[in-house]
Amino acid sequence: MTVFTTTPPRSLDDPGFGDFFLRLVGDGDEYGAVDVVSGLLNDGVSPQRIMTDLIARTQARVGELWAANEWTIAREHAATAISERALAAVAARCTVRPTRGRITIACVDGEWHALPVRILAEMLRLDGWRVDFLGASVPGQHLVTHLHQTGPDAVALSCMIPARLPRAHAAVTACRSAGVPVIAGGRGFGPDGRWAQTLGADAWAADAEGAVSRLAENWPPRMGDPWVSSFLGDDEYTYVVRHRGDLIGTALSRLADVYPETERYDQRQHDATAEDLGHIVDFLAASLYVADDRLFTDFVDWTAAVLEARGVPASALGAGLRLICRQLRDYPTATAYLDAALVRIK
Structure with missing residues (x-):
């Protein structure tokens, strides 16, 4: 350096x-x-x-x-x-008077990484937009209320964590049902925006510069029926979400049997393990929601690297995945996603 x-x-x-x-x-x-x-x-x-x-x-x-x-x-x-x-x-x-239109910018509910979307807000102000920046973790119902009160020409939604995609979908659907087109951005929608289209977004941009360019050309887009992409998820997704606490609790109670090192964990390590198991369940649910195992396997790849940097071996992650998988043996898609992830960390 x-x-x-x-x-x-x-x-x-x-x-x-x-x-x-x-x-x-x-x-x-x-x-x-x-x-x-x-x-x-x-x-x-x-x-x-x-x-x-x-x-x-x-x-x-x-x-x-x-x-x-x-x-x-x-x-x-x-x-x-x-x-x-x-x-x-x-x-x-840097002050620029609005000349284009009005846009609402927000992070989806549960998304707290606000700096990237704040950069977008300032970039759009410089490009002549009147910007309503709502910040991090905006509940869908409050976002829609704001749209009815202000009547913007567009909504820019940011999602950096794929586990928030079900909430992003609810926000996209609500905005489009209110007649406001949505441009999506952030890593949570996939490296190529693959899940933005699945969720019904009208456009996707890889970064702030791309969003500025997209909004400057051929906007607003022709909006289709918002109900076409309104219903995602299935029985497996619903089961995982509804039984999240049971899946985590059971895995925790059995973890020492398959990974004895946990018996020596202090409270901080125990709490971190519970949090990691929660992330596994949440990302599995999101992967089932969009019907794409890449969401889950990419998460496992990233988690394995993060844990390795902290001195936690891949076998610990594998033990957690197997304990979740055993509880979902009656759900073939979920177990297939978990098996695909297990193969990658061996």
Whole structure:
């Protein structure tokens, strides 16, 4: 890593600039981070580029450092707060009067990663939209109430975690039933937006720049019948959701029999294990909801890497998967998804 002890290089293209800014947010240096973005604006760098090439890219690296167990969750949260402050500083310097239309931007219910969609909100303001930014975890009924009160031309919904897709679907359906087209974004909709279409979204964008471009061209799209994609899930999905607590509790009670190391766990490790089992059940349910085992196997791949970075062997994850699988032996699709995941961690 290139380290600058006094002032950063003057261009985003200079080697090490991103590392310098990462160090600032990682150290909680709010004033340093704001000075950096202000200096870039003074040098004529576009605010859009600062948002996407510096702030968003740095935040992605923050997430990677947490996943690799190099940063604690507390440091990750603190760094995110500094990135938000830097973003606010950029936004405060750049005012554009609305010329396009009105758009509502929100994270789906249960989705707390608000910085990416906040960047989108500021990018759209710069492109001439009047933006209503509702922030993180907006319950569907409150979102629809807002639409009826304001009558926007579009809704941008963010979902970063695939386990939230059932709630995202409810929000998409409610918005479209209110006559407002939806553009979806975020990793939760799949690496190519594959599940956005399944859930009935009118458009999908891979990032803020893509969303700005899509909304600037041929919008609004021709909306189809919102009820065509309104009903997903099946009996297996319903069973997993309704018996979530039983699946987790039973797996916990039997875990020591198949993975004796858990007998030496302290309370913190026990709580983390219960949380991990909850994630397994939630991602399995979401995978059943969209009828795509890739959602679940991708989650297991990611979880295995995160646990390995924390010194937890793959055998521990495999034990949890098998305990859930045994309880679902009468549900062929669920067990097939679990078996596909087990093969990947052997």
